[in-house]
Amino acid sequence: MATHYLDFEKPIADLEAKIDELSALSETTGGFETEIAGLRKKAAQLRKKTYAGLDPWMKTQVARHPQRPHFVDYVAGLFTDWNELHGDRQFGDDQAILGGLARFRGRPVVIMGHEKGHDTTTRLTHNFGMARPEGYRKAVRLMDMAEQFGLPVLTFIDTAGAYPGLGAEERGQAEAIARSTERCLTLGVPSIATITGEGGSGGAIAIAAASRVIMLEHSIYSVISPEGAAGILWRDGARGKDAAMAMKITGPDLMQLKIVDRLIEEPVGGAHADRQAAIANVGDALADELKRFDGMTPQQIRKDRADRFYAIGALGG
Numbered sequence: 001m002a003t004h005y006l007d008f009e010k011p012i013a014d015l016e017a018k019i020d021e022l023s024a025l026s027e028t029t030g031g032f033e034t035e036i037a038g039l040r041k042k043a044a045q046l047r048k049k050t051y052a053g054l055d056p057w058m059k060t061q062v063a064r065h066p067q068r069p070h071f072v073d074y075v076a077g078l079f080t081d082w083n084e085l086h087g088d089r090q091f092g093d094d095q096a097i098l099g100g101l102a103r104f105r106g107r108p109v110v111i112m113g114h115e116k117g118h119d120t121t122t123r124l125t126h127n128f129g130m131a132r133p134e135g136y137r138k139a140v141r142l143m144d145m146a147e148q149f150g151l152p153v154l155t156f157i158d159t160a161g162a163y164p165g166l167g168a169e170e171r172g173q174a175e176a177i178a179r180s181t182e183r184c185l186t187l188g189v190p191s192i193a194t195i196t197g198e199g200g201s202g203g204a205i206a207i208a209a210a211s212r213v214i215m216l217e218h219s220i221y222s223v224i225s226p227e228g229a230a231g232i233l234w235r236d237g238a239r240g241k242d243a244a245m246a247m248k249i250t251g252p253d254l255m256q257l258k259i260v261d262r263l264i265e266e267p268v269g270g271a272h273a274d275r276q277a278a279i280a281n282v283g284d285a286l287a288d289e290l291k292r293f294d295g296m297t298p299q300q301i302r303k304d305r306a307d308r309f310y311a312i313g314a315l316g317g
Contacts, residue, residue: 004272006061008050015043047269054218056250057241060226062218063197067272069279071098071113071156074196077279078286079104079111087138091171094135096127096163097207099142104154105287110146112139112207113156113196129198130163133176136206143183152290153191155207160225162203177206184209185305188298192289194282195219195260196271211305212289214262215251216278218270221260222249258312262289 005013019039026032054062062068075082079102086093099112114131117123146153162173184191184207193208195215201224208221215221222229226244227237234242254260264285271278293301 004065004067006058006065008058008061009047012043012047012050015039015046019043044268047273051218051268051270055245056220056247057226057244059218059250060220060240060244062270062272063220065197065270065272066118067275068158068197069271069275070118070158070196071115073275074113074156074279074282075102075111077276078283079109082111085138085142088134088141090137091134094127094132094138095125096129096131096159097135097139099138101151104152104290105283107152107290108149109152109154110142111154111156112142114159114203114207116158116197127163129159130161131159131203131206132163132165132168133171133173136162136176136180139180139207140183143180143187147187147189150189152189152293153187153210154286155191155193155210157193157195157199157204157208157221158197159200159203160198161201162206174202177202180206181209185309186302187211187305188301190290190293190296190301191305192286194264194286195221196282198225200225209309211293211301211308212261213259214264214285214289215254215260216264216271216282217251217266219251220244220249221254222247258308258314261308 019036022032022036022039026036082100082102084098084100096114097112098115099110102109102111114129115126116129117126143153162177191210192212192214193210195208195213197219199208199215199219199221204221226247227240229243229247230239231237248254248257251260251263255263262285264281267274267277296304
């Protein structure tokens with residue numbers, strides 16, 4: 001897959017294009033090893049410096065990067081004995097939210113997450129990660145099963161928001177989101193939500209109202225997309241950058257507001273730069289977070305989750 005560069009990565013792209021050019025020339029004529037090594041070192045330093053100073057709009061672009069790991073990648077990299085379960089038992093099988101049973105480091109769990117797809121065909125199949133009501137009703141069905149069998153629930157969030165189409169609204173989109181959010185909040189088993197890319201609006205919180213909410217370093221989590229907020233505030237969606245800078249949608253701000261409990265470090269250059277390392281970091285964080293629930297009763301788990309949400313927005317003193 002060809003490397004996809006973001007707008008702010010143009011200087012890095014220019015350096016790596018020069019490296020590729022010299023490498024190709026070196027294969028035919030020899031030489032240039034010293035120049036290539038110097039350029040690679042310079043590109044690595046520039047990437048490190050760039051990613052150390054990302055602003056909220058840059059992080060929004062990184063969170064949407066098409067080569068960022070998706071749910072199916074986390075399933076392949078972290079879980080064994082994966083058995084996907086289909087359908088909501090009412091209407092159909094939404095493909096924007098996938099879920100089922102698996103083992104995480106030997107422990108049986110229920111997992112689910114948004115899947116955006118990686119090319120035109122799969123993006124259409126998964127509706128770009130924007131779930132319809134049957135997706136959230138499938139999530140409720142899976143959570144019911146998790147509680148019945150005492151299994152932890154691990155969710156992976158990466159969506160611009162729930163699908164706003166006519167059919168989805170006719171089938172009760174808002175009610176389905178509300179029911180899914182309610183089920184998250186009433187679970188008597190541990191639940192951990194990981195924001196892996198975009199965490200957009202009710203479409204995200206419907207499977208993210210968890211005991212613990214963790215997120216990758218360059219992900220975002222917001223009540224509305226920056227472009228949507230700009231459209232409301234200034235009647236100009238092109239001012240998405242201005243909205244992103246004001247909305248407090250990145251990890252450090254969300255940690256301070258107690259909306260997110262933990263940030264997961266990404267490789268230099270973002271999760272898409274080293275997908276396996278990013279997936280491994282998520283796995284280590286999930287294993288660590290699960291430990292805190294060892295020995296807790298369902299009542300204690302519910303109280304712990306309630307206390308977490310009551311703390312959001314609480315004034316000190």
